[in-house]
Amino acid sequence: MTRLSGITPSGHAHAGNYLGAIRRWAREGAPGDLYFVSDLHAMTTPYHPQRLRAHTRELLAVLIASGIEPDQMFVQSDLIREVGALTWLLECTCAYGEAARMTQFKEKAGKDGKVTARLGLLTYPVLMAADILLQGADEVPVGDDQEQHVELARALARRFNGTFGEVFVVPRAVTPQAGARIRDLAHPDRKMDKSAGDVAGVIFLMDAxxxxxxxxxxxxxxxxxxxxxxxxxxxxxxxxxxxxxxxxxxxxxxxxxxxxxxxxxxxxxxxxxxxxxxxxxxxxxxLLDDPSELDRVRADGAVRARERGTHRLQSALRLAGVG
CATH class of the missing domain: 1.10.240.10 (Tyrosyl-Transfer RNA Synthetase)
Known part of the structure; x- marks a missing residue:
């Protein structure tokens, strides 16, 4: 069984990320589990390219430092050709209404912001479905805010399989064991946030x-x-x-x-x-001071992730009439 979890480098990793999820992954993960840094997901809102690259490397180093096996992790953008191709197939399988009714899109775009919201914010759940389906994940541990996205992945997998032929595992959302719920020290009414504008109450993992x-x-x-x-x-x-x-x-x-x-x-x-x-x-x-070692781990992870997903992508392309 393959269980897939991802974390987005929208900022520096903080204590809430570690105590709430990363530590649990390291301690309780099974051999078939996969973990990835979802840097493409961080591009749905305005971002700084140099910071995105740095945060991605830092987060990869944190995952390794936390005890997650290097052969279980990869960086999403290292599979951009495979994930991008599959995302397009799934977008052509997905109805506009299915994407537009996603709660996160409605909340982040807002009633007055839909004209200026990035298209990636609308289609991001389809990209997430591509992440899941490409790796053949059976289970996706998510909180309540992401369960709707896994349901979309299930719907798209079933629709593609029913229309073109059986290719994808139909994943299911699972509720992970509750981790520590660490909140912002300065604003305890909200959780710690990697992208918070006010960081006075955020304990970053790399803080002295x-x-x-x-x-x-x-x-x-x-x-x-x-x-x-x-x-x-x-x-x-x-x-x-x-x-x-x-x-x-x-x-x-x-x-x-x-x-x-x-x-x-x-x-x-x-x-x-x-x-x-x-x-x-x-x-x-x-690890960050030894770029060659971190690059090696990342490159090896990309090769393994690509090997796991290539046959599914090739089958999907062929059945859809474009491969």
Whole structure:
């Protein structure tokens, strides 16, 4: 069975990415699982080419540093010819209404922004379907916001298979085991975001220890002075408790019982994050300082990913009358 997961380099990887997903991939992944850096997905909104390239390399290094096997990962754009060709076949299988009703497109484009929204924002779910179908993924772990996109991939796979001939595995969305839900330290009403404009509350994996301490020290809490785990009433405090819990293996309520002040909790959260992220940051930095090794891993991953998908693409092209 093949399970496929991707992460988009829309900015620097942060603690929420690691504690919520990447660490779980490394610890719980099965031999058939695949992980990819979805750099093409980062192009659906305005972006800077140099930063996209740098963030892609950094994220690949972070995946390796986190313990994911190099032979299980690849970078999406290294298969741009294969993914691009399959995306076109699937776009010619997809109805406009199916793409336009995707919730993320409606939310991001907005009622007044559809004229200026990039076409890639509309067709991005079809590109995602191509990622999934090219690799023959049986399962795609996704959150609620992406489940609709997997349903589109299922519909397109069935339609293509029914119209032209059996080529694609029909994937299914699965709900991954819940990881840590790390929120922005300065704005605990929202999750950490790689592309946030205000990064004061975002702990990036490559942040130096002193910077981590400063950000955590300034974390928003409240004036209630009640050290309890109450996410609805005290979201900032709950976020700090969840950070320590994720790093120590305890429950947030157990962590709350271990401290007697917000200040000592912040100190503990900062040190827990620093120690949890230190080996990831150090190993990723070593990889980034050795471009030849990172390039080798990336090139090998591209070859394997291309070999896994080439026969499906060739069959699909031939059955569709263009191969």
């Amino acid at each position: 220890p002193d910077l981590v301490r400063r950000k955590v020290k300034r974390a928003v809490t409240d004036s209630l002075d009640r050290l309890e785990y109450r996410p609805d009433d005290q979201p900032g405090l709950a976020n700090l408790l969840e950070i320590v819990a994720a790093c120590t293996g305890k429950s947030p309520r157990e962590v709350a019982d271990s401290f007697d002040s917000y200040g000592t909790l912040k100190d503990a959260a900062a040190e827990a994050l620093i120690e949890e992220l230190r080996p990831i940051r150090d190993t990723a930095r070593t």
